[in-house]
Amino acid sequence: MSRFIRSAAIITFSASALASLPAMAADALHYNQISLRAEASQEVARDKMIVTLYTESQNADPAKLAAEITTTLNQALGQAREVKGVTLRQGSRNSYPIYDSKNQKITGWRERAELRLESADFPALSKLTGELLNTLKMDSMDFAIADTTRKASEDALLKDAVAAFKARAQLATDALGGKGYKIVNLNFNTNGYPMPYARSGGMMMKAAMADSAPTPEVEAGTSQVTMSADGVIEVLQ
Template sequence: MPKFTRLAAALALCAASLGSLAAQAADEARYNQVAVRAEVSQEVAHDLMHVTLYSELQNTDPAKLADEITRTLNSAVEKARKAKGVTVSLGSRNSYPVYDEKGQKITAWRERAELRLESADFATLSQLSADLMGQLKMAGMNFSIAEKTRKNHEDDLIKQAVDAFKARAQLATNALGGKGYKLVNLSLNSAGFQPPQPIMMRAMSAKGYADAAAVPEIEAGTSRVSVSADGTIEVQMP
């Protein structure tokens, strides 16, 4: 048999042997493996308040309408910027035609523009919102957890989730009659659920807002922040 033929046959045999060993090793690596999951959660108080105000007007002249809306928004923005600790931004703005009863002829134009306010100081933002109600209308109010607050709570929950995972891994090992376990892999995931929060407000009448005398009484509520630990262990049998 030529030398190169014998060499090729030897290499093929080695490759087959290595493939067999690799497959065997892979099978052994999966031996007595158990998927384990642990999850911990915590209710966290909302510490960020969001308010959306808007101006909506109608005029037969679209240019005059746009100018009036802009002046109203500029005045509100100027006043809002004076409030300490309040982030001010403009939201959506759109206009659309108003038709006659037959829906054939445009009789006027209507425009709506939003002003969005955000702050961790609920009292200041509540007072500012009440003050602006003479110029604008309330579109919505909601609450959330600030990014820094969420991260701090998630960092604490990660430690708890790992401890909970270890406890479950040991429980599974004991249930199988193992003498110990090895950690094969572990992934940590966080999630936060923020359901719509009821808002308690007093003096919601149009007169109260027009006079800018009534300040909303706030119940910010909480959201549940959770961290899960998902992984695989390999139980070592006696």
């Protein structure tokens, strides 16, 4: 919504009036000012695939349990490192006691450890995930916008948002009969970049259990990203 403020006053030059000139000068900064908003948007592909796998087990001996979990994780890490373009991150690892039916005595321990895989190469990561599901379980499959893609889209949207703001500023200036305008301030805000978009891992889990597991097809989709330009212009008369 635009706001047009214009003020006029008859000034009587006196000692008291001269004393108030600094305040009047400050008020003049808001003369013929209009608040405007313009937006630019585009569809951006979710081009990063994120898979979280985990191993979980229990044992009465916590040391043996930890060794078992570590061995399983190390094997998975070694296998994943052989695939180019896949980034590996170890997620959370937690261990907690198991109590008897009366909840008084510890009868064993349960431990869970996660492995996070990220890649822009969907087929390669899908194939690797299917292979790792022979020893690990899937927690989630997510899709996000890669950092490089996000920066490129922000740069393009910034130019579009500035152009849209200038067009709207000129339209408002013409409507008010101004000779031109100057930008007082301009701020940009971006929204629409998603948190990782979770997909069910059921399809891939079933594929991995088959005798000859095919590489599952995945479709990450897109997100509509918007950049808004909010600012104030001063119409010149």
